[in-house]
Amino acid sequence: MKTTSLLILLLFCLGLQAQPNFITNVDHRTNTSLGGKWKYIIDQYSTGAIGFSPLYENKSPKDKTDRVEYSFDDAQSLWVPGSWNSQKDELYYYEGSMWFRKTFDYQPKLKNSRVFIYVGAANYKTQYSFNGKKLGEHEGGFTPFSFEVTDLIREKDNFVILGVNNRREPDYIPGMVTDWYNHGGITRDVKLIEVPQTFIDDFTVSLNKESLTAKEKAIDGNVVLNGKDFPADATVTIPELGISQTVKIDAEGEGTFSLKTKKLELWSPENPKLYTINISAGEDQLTDEVGFRTIETKGKQILLNGQPIFLRGISIHDENPIRRDRANSVDDAKLLLGWAKELGCNFARLAHYPHQENMVRQADKMGILLWEELPLYWGIDWKSDQVLENAKRQYAEIIHRDKNRAATIIWSIANETSPGTDRNRFLGAVADYVRELDSTRLLSAACKKDLAVDGHPDNDYLVSDPIAEKLDVVSFNEYIGWYGGAPEESRKKTFIIAYDKPVIISEFGGGAIQGFHGDSTTRWSEEYQEYMYKENIAMFERVPGLSGMTPWILVDFQSPLRQLPNVQDGWNRKGLVSETGQKKKAFYVLQEYYKTKQTAARK
Structure with missing residues (x-):
């Protein structure tokens, strides 16, 4: 693991405007929540100004002759943490800039302390200022950042302003198109952190x-x-x-x-x-709760503490479906991981981006191993060195946050990306960088398979993505029975793995409307999804080196790509649990399969 001082220097060189400090273990430090109601102003043109007046300055008219064309004091409010889309109907599809202001007084809890403001995440690009001084910018919608305000804070009338832009761009991570909801705003906790001078x-x-x-x-x-x-x-x-x-x-x-x-x-x-x-x-003291274990591979096996383990997993989005908002609390984490435990999981894939820290810490407590990943997904500009450096920086931030969590065993570097010269160079560089930062965990990526293999029958699928040379675990997504063919075609398929490495089926599944019933051939019925799970699981049992799976997905989740009226209505319906918390029939198929795997492991 590289030292923090080198990490901070690297992140500074990669483009942050002010000297960054990425404080960890914030809940174990002297802290004050800045959560609650924040004033907001919409900046639809993303100029950072209204009426040619910079919003970060928080101006008010000096007298009756002065012109200021905005007012935070008279503005409406939104809850932080929380996405703006989930809080007001008129903001549901809004993508653009919004400026948030929080005012507060300050009485230090420590003597002669240094003070930082910590932001758990804000999606996607954030400009931050304090008491009218612009301090810097952070890019990345799911990783934390912090900035020091020691020399700026005062006893009365402090204000922090965060200008957050969730507009999608071709050179962002993720890119222009995702199959999940683009929640905008300050989506995770904001805290005031106090520490001694050293x-x-x-x-x-x-x-x-x-x-x-x-x-x-x-x-x-x-x-x-x-x-x-x-x-x-x-x-x-x-x-x-x-x-x-x-x-x-x-x-x-x-x-x-x-x-x-x-x-x-x-x-x-x-x-x-x-x-x-x-x-x-x-003068400083820091406390944490840490578990100790080893993780490694040997041939086609994954070894936890030196013993083979089958990863009984599920994929999860960082979203509370009942609140229809980005997950941001301990209760949200307990809800999602509780369903996973009920399913029989000892493993979860946190897709497709870094989840809130509460998820990782609760997994530590509940005994759920984790796969964490960055949204290197569809449409990434693989040719861009700037995007590559952005990917490295975001990965450095999440590794810096979670490196002491026993639950996290896999860093994944991509999902459903097609091999090619530029992509291979890009992901190879990311793999090398992640391994340099943390050599104690495994590397993987959710790859694609080849649909036709020279010299083999049509039913043979080859998993041979060249990026797997860099990985410890070969993972791939497969949707037979949903995006191609009928579920029973699974019986004829054979998988050839080009590497002598463990294999995880990182995605499979299909959609079902909870409560809609039909026979096993009726799309969108619970019976179709149930039948497909049975056929798919039997097929994957024949995969050489199968060491785990993370079916797609635990809960129905919001996605603008899914608009079929009276079926999807803006939701991806592949969940085993509905958006109202009701379990579908396929939930029990996977639960029973995991019971058999758990029983076999005990013998």
């Missing part, structure tokens, strides 16, 4: 894989401080294990450690054991 900026910790079979396990890690005057050392303690170590801090504010213990319980889906880890340095 603080624990970051830490990394993981189980040393080489010590897995030893009686004494080794927990390796590093600590990174931020400030001007670094203490000579820091202390790392895991009280439950009775271990502690003094860590020498170098001139760059960094130190490494290795803790030894004979008592360690390994984290797994059956035993999601988390340990409290305490780090102190100078």
Whole structure:
């Protein structure tokens, strides 16, 4: 894992206007929520000004002769966090710019503290300013960012303004077309973070894989401080294990450690054991809950803690269907992961972009392994070096946030992209970069298959995407019975995997309207979806090296691509659970299959 100081330098070089600081573990620091009602002004032309007056300055007329053509004070309000589309009917399809203002007074909780504003996510490009000073810009709709306001904050009448633009562009990530809803606005928490003048900026910790079979396990890690005057050392303690170590801090504010213990319980889906880890340095203290496990591959197997595991998974969108909004709370995470647990899952694919941090932390607690990915999806400009650097930066941000989560075992670099010279170069560079940042997890991508194979019968499908050379796990999407042929055609299909690696079926499935019934040949009926799941599962059982699957998808979700009246009505209907929380018949097919896989694994 690269050090945080190098990461910050890289992100600065990749285009942020102000020196970035990507604070992690925000809920374990002194923090104040800035959530609630925020004033907003629509900026449909995305000029950043109304009546030629910059919105970030938050102007008011000085006297009766002064001209200011906007007013945050008199503007309407929206809830933050939350997408603007879900809160007002007239904003449902709005794509463009909107400027949000929050005013607050400030009484510091710490003496002589530094103050940062942390934004969990805002979709897609955000300009941020504080008390009338423009500070910078962040690109990416699903990754966190923060900015320091220590020298600008005051006791009374502070205001933070975020100008958020969710307009789709060809050189963005994702590109112009997605099969999910483009929720605009400040979609995740905004917090005021206080830290000492020199603080624990970051830490990394993981189980040393080489010590897995030893009686004494080794927990390796590093600590990174931020400030001007670094203490000579820091202390790392895991009280439950009775271990502690003094860590020498170098001139760059960094130190490494290795803790030894004979008592360690390994984290797994059956035993999601988390340990409290305490780090102190100078005036600062930081606490987190961390699980320890190893993940690797051997031939066609995935090994968790050295033992083969079958990943009983499901794909999930970061959306609460009942609220019809981007998920942003612990309750949202519990709702979605609770359905996954009821299904029998020990694994979930967080599609198609980084999900809220609550999802990852709840998975840590509930024992659900995770696949996380970036929206390198349809229509990416593979030729653009600027887009490539944007992809690297966004991946750095999500790895920086989630690298200490035991649940996360796979970083995925793409979904349903077609091989080609430019695409292969682009994704190869992303794969190398992600592995450089984090070599402790597996790499994968949801690939396509070849429909015709020279010298083979028509029923042979070849999975041979060249990007898989860079990956640890070969994954592919397959929709026989929905986008091609009838479900029973699954019986004739054979898959040839070009690599001696484990295989995950990253997508399969089809649509059904919950409550609509017919025979197994009637499209959109629960019976059709049920029948297709039975046929598809039997087919995938014949795939060489099958190590898991994440069918598409847990819950019906909103998508502008899905407009069939009285059937879709703006919803992708491939969920096993409806948008009202009702389970479809295919839910129980997959649940029963996972019961058999779980029983077989115990023998």
